[in-house]
Amino acid sequence: MTETERTGLIIVNTGNGKGKTTAALGTALRAVGTKFKVFMVQFIKGSWDYGELHVAERLAPYFEIKPMGEGFTWETKDKKRDTEVATKAWEFCKKLIDANEHDLLIFDELNNAMDYGYVDVDDVVNALKNKPKEVHIILTGRNAPQKIIDIAHLVTEMREIKHPFNQGIYAQRGIEF
Amino acid sequence: MTETERTGLIIVNTGNGKGKTTAALGTALRAVGTKFKVFMVQFIKGSWDYGELHVAERLAPYFEIKPMGEGFTWETKDKKRDTEVATKAWEFCKKLIDANEHDLLIFDELNNAMDYGYVDVDDVVNALKNKPKEVHIILTGRNAPQKIIDIAHLVTEMREIKHPFNQGIYAQRGIEF
Known part of the structure; x- marks a missing residue:
């Protein structure tokens, strides 16, 4: 190795504090500044009007954000619907990994989805x-499963x-959301 | 209050881990996405070719970065020179605060400058x-002094x-620097 x-x-960015998604x-x-192609999948923050969605347009075509969750659905306690949304988002992530068209993939709040049991940890470890x-991959969210920490760098x-x-x-506004 | x-x-973003400056x-x-004006002063990373310097141009005129340090001068152990560089950077920061022309100011690695005794903690607290x-202000760097933590939100x-x-x-490259 050189x-x-x-x-x-x-x-993996985890913990109960701020800065997981922000980092x-x-x-x-930084990656876009190096001409990396970046794709971010948001598992939760679907229907909100976040500053980062607006600014992403300014970084096109290097940076894309795709919100897959439908708002804070995980607070609805509708486990069937939440599992469907999370599963759909994760299947999309797997396609992104296999496509090998980006330098950096960000799976935002995937840790929570695994922690809640909506996405299978072993399937993520395998992928x-x-x-x-x-390909660099960032997983954010609280309570990252130990199996994920074990294989992370x-x-x-x-x-x-x-x-x-x-x-x-x-x-x-503008700072925290 | 509403x-x-x-x-x-x-x-304040502190600690021994990654993500302080990155967050x-x-x-x-995010702030630029809300049309905030942002100015970042870098106390250390002066002479390096960072990705963030390149991408800042794409976010102009909302985002400016000014490197004040001259490379990793703090590793030179030349306390007199390092104090001069840090003092000059901090005086510039104070002018930025007083000018009140930005929504968000980022003083990158100022915590370290205080910790090393290059910048007076009480002067920062006062400012x-x-x-x-x-005006929102972010201070990054290891070993944030307790007096700073006490007044931070x-x-x-x-x-x-x-x-x-x-x-x-x-x-x-592209990820960590």
């Missing part, structure tokens, strides 16, 4: 183990030390 | 306490759980 050899990393977006920004060698836990909501401050 | 009231947050970049991307009300610790270097994998 210093310049490219190894597609499996990266993935930052990595996307990650057999990914094209040079880079795992970071974002820990909440202090949160503005506990100081009576509502989420700030 | 849900729509804007409160400029003081945000700040992601927040910048943050007296910032324009609506949102503090996240990025903890390293697993790092590719420990698995014999070198830093990956």
